Amino acid sequence: MSHTSTSRSRHIALTTAVVAGLALTACSAESEGSGATTKDGVTTLSLWTHNGGNEAELAINERVVEEFNASHDDIKVEIESFPQDAYNDAVTAAAAADKLPCVLDIDAPNVPNWAWAGYLEPLGLSDDLFDGQLESTLGVVDDEVYSFGHYDVALNLVTRRSTLEKYDIRVPDMDQPWTAEEFDEALAKIKAGGEYAYPFDLGTAGGGEWIPYAYSPMLQSFGGDLIDRDGYTTAEGVLNGPEALDWATWTTGVVEKGYAARKSGADATLDFVNGKTAIMWSGSWAAVPVTEKYGDDALFLPPVDFGNGPKIGGGSWQWGLSSDCPALDAAREYLEFSAKTEYYVDYATELSLIPAKEEAAAEVPDFAPDGRFRDFYDYASEYAVLRPVTPAYPFISSTFQKAYADILAGGDPQQVLDKAVSDIDTNIQQNGDYEF
Amino acid sequence: MSETIPHAAPDTSPPSRHRATTARRQATPTAPRGRGRRRHRGETLVGLAMTTPAVVLLLVFFVVPVALMFGLAFTNARLISPRPAEFTGTENFTTLFGDSLFWASLRNTAYFAVVVVPVQAGLALVLALLVNAKVRGRNFFRTVYFLPVVTSMVVVSLLWRFIYEPDGLLNQLISAMSLGAWDGTDWLNNPSTAMPAIMLMSVWQAVGFHMVIWLAGLQTISADLYEAAALDGASGWRLFRHVTWPGLLQTRTFVLITITIAAFSLFTQISVMTQGGPLDSTTTVVFMAVRTGYEQHATGYAAAVSLVFFVIVLTISLVQRFLTREKD
Numbered sequence: 001m002s003h004t005s006t007s008r009s010r011h012i013a014l015t016t017a018v019v020a021g022l023a024l025t026a027c028s029a030e031s032e033g034s035g036a037t038t039k040d041g042v043t044t045l046s047l048w049t050h051n052g053g054n055e056a057e058l059a060i061n062e063r064v065v066e067e068f069n070a071s072h073d074d075i076k077v078e079i080e081s082f083p084q085d086a087y088n089d090a091v092t093a094a095a096a097a098d099k100l101p102c103v104l105d106i107d108a109p110n111v112p113n114w115a116w117a118g119y120l121e122p123l124g125l126s127d128d129l130f131d132g133q134l135e136s137t138l139g140v141v142d143d144e145v146y147s148f149g150h151y152d153v154a155l156n157l158v159t160r161r162s163t164l165e166k167y168d169i170r171v172p173d174m175d176q177p178w179t180a181e182e183f184d185e186a187l188a189k190i191k192a193g194g195e196y197a198y199p200f201d202l203g204t205a206g207g208g209e210w211i212p213y214a215y216s217p218m219l220q221s222f223g224g225d226l227i228d229r230d231g232y233t234t235a236e237g238v239l240n241g242p243e244a245l246d247w248a249t250w251t252t253g254v255v256e257k258g259y260a261a262r263k264s265g266a267d268a269t270l271d272f273v274n275g276k277t278a279i280m281w282s283g284s285w286a287a288v289p290v291t292e293k294y295g296d297d298a299l300f301l302p303p304v305d306f307g308n309g310p311k312i313g314g315g316s317w318q319w320g321l322s323s324d325c326p327a328l329d330a331a332r333e334y335l336e337f338s339a340k341t342e343y344y345v346d347y348a349t350e351l352s353l354i355p356a357k358e359e360a361a362a363e364v365p366d367f368a369p370d371g372r373f374r375d376f377y378d379y380a381s382e383y384a385v386l387r388p389v390t391p392a393y394p395f396i397s398s399t400f401q402k403a404y405a406d407i408l409a410g411g412d413p414q415q416v417l418d419k420a421v422s423d424i425d426t427n428i429q430q431n432g433d434y435e436f
Numbered sequence: 437m438s439e440t441i442p443h444a445a446p447d448t449s450p451p452s453r454h455r456a457t458t459a460r461r462q463a464t465p466t467a468p469r470g471r472g473r474r475r476h477r478g479e480t481l482v483g484l485a486m487t488t489p490a491v492v493l494l495l496v497f498f499v500v501p502v503a504l505m506f507g508l509a510f511t512n513a514r515l516i517s518p519r520p521a522e523f524t525g526t527e528n529f530t531t532l533f534g535d536s537l538f539w540a541s542l543r544n545t546a547y548f549a550v551v552v553v554p555v556q557a558g559l560a561l562v563l564a565l566l567v568n569a570k571v572r573g574r575n576f577f578r579t580v581y582f583l584p585v586v587t588s589m590v591v592v593s594l595l596w597r598f599i600y601e602p603d604g605l606l607n608q609l610i611s612a613m614s615l616g617a618w619d620g621t622d623w624l625n626n627p628s629t630a631m632p633a634i635m636l637m638s639v640w641q642a643v644g645f646h647m648v649i650w651l652a653g654l655q656t657i658s659a660d661l662y663e664a665a666a667l668d669g670a671s672g673w674r675l676f677r678h679v680t681w682p683g684l685l686q687t688r689t690f691v692l693i694t695i696t697i698a699a700f701s702l703f704t705q706i707s708v709m710t711q712g713g714p715l716d717s718t719t720t721v722v723f724m725a726v727r728t729g730y731e732q733h734a735t736g737y738a739a740a741v742s743l744v745f746f747v748i749v750l751t752i753s754l755v756q757r758f759l760t761r762e763k764d
Binding site for chain 2: 089092095096113114116117118119207262263394395398399402405406409410411419426427430431432
């Protein structure tokens with residue numbers, strides 16, 4: 001090897017090393033996508049959504065953005081979509097790095113936590129913009145509105161009129177929902193009939209946020225709750241009190257009596273339309289496939305009243321404003337534009353979601369006062385209980401998910417719930433009661 | 437591996453300790469004249485330049501996180517919080533040692549390691565001996581055994597989740613083989629079978645990798661030794677016992693330590709298949725740390741979990757190093 005080539009290769013090696021080092025520092029120093037940039041008098045805003053891969057909903061997001069961009073010369077909104085499974089992690093990471101977009105959608109229960117963490121700015125839009133808005137679709141923390149949603153979903157009991165008639169079971173309605181005893185009898189009758197793998201599908205195949213969304217309303221109907229909402233500082237007595245124990249006992253009872261599978265099939269709706277189950281605990285998203293299959297025979301019943309009235313979860317994806325945003329006024333202008341009633345109508349019409357505004361509901365045939373899915377709108381306005389509005393919610397949710405899995409797996413309910421309560425209380429205490 | 441260095445001092449140490457040799461070599465002036473030394477300095481620079489990317493990566497993804505872990509473990513830091521983290525002393529550790537979930541995680545991790553390490557190492561050796569035999573199609577078998585290794589663990593876990601379902605492949609097989617006399621159980625939702633089920637699939641997935649390592653070890657054993665032993669009338673088991681086994685000393689150490697560390701860091705299978713359930717029968721230390729840190733946002737507490745885990749794994753690795761050291 002000649003001298004020159006040695007020095008050249010040395011040179012290359014050194015350069016490479018220096019470049020690699022520089023690239024690394026560049027990565028950390030460059031502030032990419034810090035929400036908005038202004039160039040030549042045009043402000044460009046970034047908007048994040050969880051609808052990556054969810055084409056129908058993403059198409060509406062994109063339409064709103066396109067129409068906004070077409071009607072504004074000085075503001076441009078750029079949409080970025082993430083797959084839902086990775087979305088919360090992406091937002092948390094971006095927040096930690098101060099790189100949040102200006103506008104983002106948020107799963108309703110996370111709003112208080114993010115507001116408390118200082119990620120979100122109150123919307124600061126006029127109140128009459130949200131006249132007739134369903135309560136469950138506004139993210140209100142400390143009397144400030146931090147987020148609003150175009151739609152909501154509602155839990156309900158899906159079954160068929162013909163099934164109930166065959167087993168001589170009363171068809172419940174909002175005036176007279178099933179009681180716990182009635183429901184138990186109904187399940188016993190259907191089980192005795194022997195034509196279904198399971199009379200009831202609890203929907204336990206789902207995981208994550210589905211668990212508190214689907215099962216804490218039952219707990220609330222029994223009279224318990226995830227946390228004492230008076231002050232939000234302890235779960236003692238509500239998550240492990242006698243009512244909560246009744247709820248846990250009922251849950252395991254349904255499984256032990258063979259009314260429901262310990263772990264449901266991966267696709268509960270599919271099992272239902274294939275006649276494997278007779279009654280399904282599910283959300284309003286199942287209405288379209290079930291109606292397609294059974295037409296007028298399909299029933300979407302109010303939840304069982306376990307003593308404190310029927311209860312369902314409330315709050316779906318909502319739009320918020322990040323406090324990092326350097327162009328708050330422009331972002332507010334976009335949010336105000338996107339809150340037009342016509343967009344509420346679009347989401348409801350194209351996705352069969354419950355329109356979050358009364359006047360929008362009136363314009364959507366399915367959800368208008370005599371529409372075939374009107375019940376969902378009524379359930380959402382009558383029965384919805386928001387998941388606890390506290391920054392502790394992510395911890396509570398995770399703890400409840402584990403507790404529910406343990407109860408289903410046959411753990412001692414009192415022990416499991418006591419442990420959950422002590423974990424939650426310790427967490428709240430360690431965080432100075434999550435005071436703002 | 438060893439290189440002959442003519443100008444080095446007479447060396448009695450075994451060649452594998454060539455780090456010391458290299459050091460000594462740098463200490464001895466290689467050439468009396470300046471030009472040579474300049475070239476030497478140049479070589480050092482090139483060497484440094486070449487290690488830079490690896491060093492940077494190690495710093496960014498290993499040293500810095502470990503340092504952070506040591507710091508955060510003694511605070512109440514949160515993933516998302518408007519408050520600055522406060523120093524809480526040993527409070528995290530007090531909570532940790534009183535947390536039944538932590539003890540369950542530790543127990544399960546140990547259980548997994550104690551079973552998987554010998555089983556996987558042994559099975560890999562058996563497979564390696566089999567595919568090392570001079571039979572037709574051995575490349576095909578090597579490939580087959582190695583396939584699961586290059587498949588993503590997430591994908592493998594999802595597949596096995598279907599296999600283990602109550603009406604999944606395994607139970608169908610069991611009832612078909614036993615003509616309906618036996619019914620399988622719900623493998624992943626039964627506290628007594630969930631962990632063994634995960635062990636089985638983990639061994640199946642990773643055994644091919646260690647088979648290849650063993651194979652590499654087998655290739656290094658000189659054929660002369662086998663011939664000599666065969667001439668002395670050794671065969672089968674005695675051949676293995678006195679030629680193969682001693683020749684695999686280095687490989688053995690490597691396989692043992694890598695499987696141990698991999699077994700201790702069990703996470704993906706748990707996350708995909710059981711989420712630590714049923715009744716904490718499959719929760720592991722890494723799973724607990726991830727769940728605490730990301731799902732529950734308790735960064736400080738998760739750091740404490742990781743710190744305890746770090747100390748345990750380090751201790752075990754050191755003990756293994758000590759036990760398998762070369763005895764002079």
